[in-house]
Amino acid sequence: MxxxxxxxxxxxxxxxxxxxxxxxxxxxxxxxxxxxxxxxxxxxxxxxxxxxxxxxxxxxxxxxxPAAWARLNELRDRLKAEAHIVTRNLVETLRAWYPSADALEMYENEDGWLLTVRLVSADGRTVRDLRNDVGLPTDLPELPEPVRALWPKRMLQEVEDLDELLTVLAKAGVGFDDLPDELRDNNDCPDLYIPALLLGTACELGC
Incomplete structure (x- = not known):
């Protein structure tokens, strides 16, 4: 094939x-x-x-x-490994787009989708609001040359594309960090888990 x-x-x-x-x-x-x-x-x-x-x-x-379960586990592990590579590619892409951003904040809706909320700087400032339900522009920047080769053509053009990518990565086994306290909005509950993709030098995933 x-x-x-x-x-x-x-x-x-x-x-x-x-x-x-x-x-x-x-x-x-x-x-x-x-x-x-x-x-x-x-x-x-x-x-x-x-x-x-x-x-x-x-x-x-x-x-x-009897070998089916072993093959399934092997495929699952390989899929998770590939998903982590794609996640690192995404980290590099977000860094290229928004150099001042330190994390991508998300939330999970009732259907299990991960939706982007905002890109936030190390001092808690919103670098870009990514919510697509408040009348904000949904276009993503053009992919710069260093990371363009990481993605298929016409991918990552809209915020919705980013939401779908994050949801697929999560379902493939990628676990996201909890948004650090210093990056949270003052209205956020301190004990609430807020999924985040960390982009700074101290991040565990994608570095």
Whole structure:
């Protein structure tokens, strides 16, 4: 199976997820190298063998595979590792866009989506308000040359693209930090977990 076929297949499977068409294609694009390494020469045969009596020996319909759990765990670990690489790419991109920002503040809505709130500086100042429900501009800056090669074309153009990316990363196993007290708004509850992607030199993820 070629990489183009893998991308098309992953994109089709992602149509059932609550993401935009552009981001489905982008997700398939960066997942393709992982999938390409693990797929056999005829991946359809492995899938169909679990459903039809004509499957290969040891993989006939109704039979179990003791190695399946190990393979699933391996794929999960590899997906999480790839997601951390994409997260580091995002950190570099945000640093290039907003050099004075120290963290990206987010919140999780009732549907489990991570939505951006603002980029905040080390002294707690709002560098950019990213809420897309208050009538603010939603365009993201053009990707500068050093980080342009990290992303597919037409990706990360709107704040909504950033929201979708963060949600996919979280579902792939990336854990985000709690926004430090010194970066919080005065109205924030001090005991409330506020997910954040830290961009400064002291950050744990992405550095």
């Amino acid at each position: 070629s990489k183009d076929e893998i991308i098309a297949s992953v994109t089709e499977r992602l149509r059932e997820t609550p993401t935009g068409d552009l981001f489905r294609c982008s997700t398939a694009w960066f997942m393709a190298p992982v999938a390409e390494d693990d797929l056999p020469a005829k991946p359809e045969a492995r899938y169909d063998s679990a459903l039809t009596p004509e499957g290969h020996e040891g993989h006939r319909s109704g039979e179990t595979d």
